[in-house]
Amino acid sequence: xxxxxxxxxxxxxxxxxxxxxxxxxxxxxxxxxxxxxxxxxxxxxxxxxxxxxxxxxxxxxxxxxxxxxxxxxxxxxxxxxxxxxxxxxxxxxxxxxxxxxxxxxx
Amino acid sequence: xxxxxxxxxxxxxxxxxxxxxxxxxxxxxxxxxxxxxxxxxxxxxxxxxxxxxxxxxxxxxxxxxxxxxxxxxxxxxxxxxxxxxxxxxxxxxxxxxxxxxxxxxx
Numbered sequence: 715x716x717x718x719x720x721x722x723x724x725x726x727x728x729x730x731x732x733x734x735x736x737x738x739x740x741x742x743x744x745x746x747x748x749x750x751x752x753x754x755x756x757x758x759x760x761x762x763x764x765x766x767x768x769x770x771x772x773x774x775x776x777x778x779x780x781x782x783x784x785x786x787x788x789x790x791x792x793x794x795x796x797x798x799x800x801x802x803x804x805x806x807x808x809x810x811x812x813x814x815x816x817x818x819x820x
Numbered sequence: 821x822x823x824x825x826x827x828x829x830x831x832x833x834x835x836x837x838x839x840x841x842x843x844x845x846x847x848x849x850x851x852x853x854x855x856x857x858x859x860x861x862x863x864x865x866x867x868x869x870x871x872x873x874x875x876x877x878x879x880x881x882x883x884x885x886x887x888x889x890x891x892x893x894x895x896x897x898x899x900x901x902x903x904x905x906x907x908x909x910x911x912x913x914x915x916x917x918x919x920x921x922x923x924x925x926x
Contacts, residue, residue: 720875721897737873737901741847742926744873767843767850769826769922771877771897791827791877795843816875818924820848 720746720771724812728752743819749775751809759801764819769793773813776805826852826877830918834858849925855881857915865907870925875899879919882911 716737725732731752737744743764754760759780770792776785777794780801786794796802807813822843831838837858843850849870860866865886876898882891883900886907892900902908913919 716901717892718899719897720899736899739871739926742924744924765845786823791825793824793826793842795822816922818848818850820845820926 745817747815749807749813754803766796767818769816771814773808775807778805851923853921855913855919860909872902873924875922877920879914881913884911
């Protein structure tokens, strides 16, 4: 039985964005991502082979999709389904608390 | 761009457990499930072809796995990875508020 809490085991200091793989098969990966003020590096775009479903469990963030003019603001409970090779980057994450994401790559 | 909030659009009355498919491909389905006091029918066991990753976004519930003696109590943030054909049932869900689940079938 593989169980746990996505809200527990968060370190006090998070010098780098923290990524834990919760579940992994050939087709699907489920990860917890924890940010605190982290953003994508300047000029960097994610360009992924797989689709990504991403859900904000706690906190907030701004995502930029290359195809959209405006930054997508995401708060607790918001999800976004990002198709494979849809270029995107994290413009900002809440600097006052952790932003906890669930990401499903499929 | 497929986006939304898993915490919005929850009806005031939920006579039956409410299931919305957020995302669906041949291999993967992502669903939102909302319960308020709902349980599996007496004697019923889920016996699924696919693996299921289930996460409590809000609320709480008790799950029974046929292979385990004790009921698994799940609260906000708790996840459980249930293998295909691992028989399980929902013994209880919080009757005072909605329990919102994210379920990934893969």
